[in-house]
Amino acid sequence: xxxxxxxxxxELSKHISKGKVSPVELTEIFLNRLETIGLxxxxxxxxxxxxxxxxxxxxxxEIEEGNYRGSLHGVPWGAKDLLSTMGxxxxxxAEPFRERIINTDATAVxxxxxxxxxxxxxxxxxEFAGGMGYRQPNASLTGPPRNPWNPDTxxxxxxxxxxxxxxxxxxxxxxxxxTWGSIxxxxxxxxxxxxxxxxxxxxxxxxxxxxxxxxxxxxxAQTADDCGIILQAISGPDPLDxxxxxxxxxxxxxxxxxxxxIAVLLGVADDANLEVKDNFNKAINTLxxxxxVEEIDLPDLPYEAITRTILNAEAASAFEDIVNSGxxxxxxxxxxxxxxxxxxxxxxxxxxxxxxxxxxxxxxxxEAMKPYDAVAAPSxxxxxxxxxxxxxxxxxxxTKDIMGAIGNGCGLPAISIPNGFTGAGLPTGIQFMxxxxxxxxxxxxxxxxxGLTDWHKRHPKPQDA
Amino acid sequence: MPxxxxxxxxxxxxETRYGDRVTVEELEEVRKGLVAILDAATxxxxxxLENGDEPHQFFKPRGDGE
Numbered sequence: 001x002x003x004x005x006x007x008x009x010x011e012l013s014k015h016i017s018k019g020k021v022s023p024v025e026l027t028e029i030f031l032n033r034l035e036t037i038g039l040x041x042x043x044x045x046x047x048x049x050x051x052x053x054x055x056x057x058x059x060x061x062e063i064e065e066g067n068y069r070g071s072l073h074g075v076p077w078g079a080k081d082l083l084s085t086m087g088x089x090x091x092x093x094a095e096p097f098r099e100r101i102i103n104t105d106a107t108a109v110x111x112x113x114x115x116x117x118x119x120x121x122x123x124x125x126x127e128f129a130g131g132m133g134y135r136q137p138n139a140s141l142t143g144p145p146r147n148p149w150n151p152d153t154x155x156x157x158x159x160x161x162x163x164x165x166x167x168x169x170x171x172x173x174x175x176x177x178x179t180w181g182s183i184x185x186x187x188x189x190x191x192x193x194x195x196x197x198x199x200x201x202x203x204x205x206x207x208x209x210x211x212x213x214x215x216x217x218x219x220x221a222q223t224a225d226d227c228g229i230i231l232q233a234i235s236g237p238d239p240l241d242x243x244x245x246x247x248x249x250x251x252x253x254x255x256x257x258x259x260x261x262i263a264v265l266l267g268v269a270d271d272a273n274l275e276v277k278d279n280f281n282k283a284i285n286t287l288x289x290x291x292x293v294e295e296i297d298l299p300d301l302p303y304e305a306i307t308r309t310i311l312n313a314e315a316a317s318a319f320e321d322i323v324n325s326g327x328x329x330x331x332x333x334x335x336x337x338x339x340x341x342x343x344x345x346x347x348x349x350x351x352x353x354x355x356x357x358x359x360x361x362x363x364x365x366x367e368a369m370k371p372y373d374a375v376a377a378p379s380x381x382x383x384x385x386x387x388x389x390x391x392x393x394x395x396x397x398x399t400k401d402i403m404g405a406i407g408n409g410c411g412l413p414a415i416s417i418p419n420g421f422t423g424a425g426l427p428t429g430i431q432f433m434x435x436x437x438x439x440x441x442x443x444x445x446x447x448x449x450x451g452l453t454d455w456h457k458r459h460p461k462p463q464d465a
Numbered sequence: 466m467p468x469x470x471x472x473x474x475x476x477x478x479x480e481t482r483y484g485d486r487v488t489v490e491e492l493e494e495v496r497k498g499l500v501a502i503l504d505a506a507t508x509x510x511x512x513x514l515e516n517g518d519e520p521h522q523f524f525k526p527r528g529d530g531e
Contacts, residue, residue: 133498213522302512305505312502329486338491341483342498345475350506355520357509362521 003029005169006459009226012172013071016063023063023074027056027118030076033170034121041151042142043164045081045091046122052076055118062116071229073116078171080162081122082129082208083109083217092208093125093158095141096330106206107241108175108217108234115233120171123161127331128322129182130158131210131315133339136390139332144387147189148460149426153384154391156189158182162220163190168460173221173230177207179214180311180408181401184431187220187416188379191427193446193456194220195227198436199411200245202231203238211314212243214307214408223456224417224446228253231439245437252440253447256373260291260445262432263372265298265402272381279420279428280378283449287376290448296372299364303402306357307409312343313351320344362410366435373441377403379416379429403433413439415446418455427455467503475499 004012004021015021031049038044059074084090084102091097109119124142126134137144137154145160147153148168155164159176163186166174176183178196187194195218202217209215219230228251238244264284269277284293322328323340331337369375381401385391407414414433421427430449434442450456476496487495 302505302508305508309502309505309509326486335494338483338487338495339498341479341487341495342502344482345478345499346502347506350509352520353506353509353514355522356514356518357512359518359521360512 005029006222007172008223009071009075009172009221009229012075013073016074017068019063023056023059023118024053026074027052027076027120030120030171033168034078034165037168038121038165038170041146041148041164041168042140043124043145043155043161043168043170044121045124045142045161046089048088048119048121051088052118052120055113059116059118069116072112072233074118075173076118076120076171077112078121078123078162078165078174079109079119080125080159080174080176082125082177083175084206085109085119085122088122090122091141093127093129093140095127095332096327098141104206107203107238109206111234111236117233121165123165123174125160126158127333127336128319129177129179129208129210131319131340132328132331132333132336134333135335136333137387139336141332146387147384147426149191150384150424152387153426154189154387156185156380156384159186159220163187163192163194166190166192166220166222173219173226175217175234176220177215177217178408179210180307181404183218183220184379184404184414184416184429188429189384189427191418191429191455191458192220192222193224193227193415193417194218195231195415195439196407196413197231197235197439198245198413200243201235201249201413201439203236203241203244205238205240209318211311211318213314214311224415224443224450225253227415228439228443249439251443255448256444260374260448261372262287262291262293262445263296263369263375264293265375265377266295268377268403271400272378273383275422276378276381276383276428280430283419283430284376286449286452287445289452291445293376296368298368298406301357301361301364303361303405303409304400306354306361307405309346309350309354310358310409313346313354316340316343316346358409361406365406365410365412369435373438374432374434374445375403377431377433379431383422383426383428403431407433410436412436413442415442417446417450419453420455467500467507472496472500472503475503
């Protein structure tokens, strides 16, 4: 049997449950890839070899004895290095924390352990999940995370290693996090599926806080279907996170009985790269095969200013000690040595104004989205940028991203899946943003699109990776 | 555009706190960051809010009072 490097979880799990694939052998394959390809891409902080093999042997024994736990039993995975793991360093991507161990398992880590998944690596990330205002890819203790499609380009961030590891076939899936763009950006640049769930769907306990009212954890995987399987395993109420949604969530892989309705924000792709725009327009035509697509407009509100101010204010507080202690002077990106100073002068009244306007934003967006299952847009306005290039050439706060502002500001779920390639062979992505708590609706659209296209079945060539 | 005197007052605060840690060039970048933050604030301040428009945040006293 061919090594199941890029086999979707739904298929892989069938082989594992029937004893056709050994979790121990599978784990060895992925550990070897992490230790070779992964390190070359700067995608890995720590390979958890001994823990992984221990978990794999346990899974194999349980399955042999007829105690199969479900779809993730015996499946290797990687964690963004902001998820705490007992006895293993948790660096938050930051050089000063290279050896730091937080002796607890994050709730998401515990849930995956209970599901029988095998933790193979702590994956690279932008230092403090970009919370210090980085402007270029070399902002991680691993060095700049390299894109498996072209190592001279960036993976996106801040869940950089999570995107690269899934794209390069180093793990079947990874967990990342998003405050604003940190799952969708690497999913776009690396050509994989990335799901940002509704705020509160997955417990944040044991994950680094960047911005308490914007932070979300979520899966990156080969397909939308995989994301649904993973989300079911790690979602649910948690007494250790007061913002966790109290209802349990079940993945529904069945297609909906009615024609889906998709909205596109007026002019949302106007300033996108030409190839991104072209791939988006082609994807819209494909979507019209099974859904209605209509243009909509939103009321005039300063969406980006609202979400950006919330992020700046909460990050200033979350990292106050780290900034004031001088720890940031030892970070990798020179701009992160001084980047957070400006927001320490943000006024409390401005933060509260942003929180008051957030209510108006939620009302406006809820009203506009009411008739639709999802809003579609390019996942990013540009493909992966060169590894040495400053991508944030303007001052923080000036980047135009209305989808990111309303999606994260309103706590809405979104999924990014690949929708084509540029002439240079770099993937582009389309995102479907849904109503709160309705992950199944956006997963159904993404699944239907992937049923009609094969972009998700294309992978970087081994020599590229 | 933010008010210049507001920029200067808040910039002085930042300079007082962190001025000894940065170069002149870096301090100029910090100023640009501050202007961007105040730009966003200025845009938000232009939106009319009523007294009853409360912050959208989750708060409830601890316990089972209901």
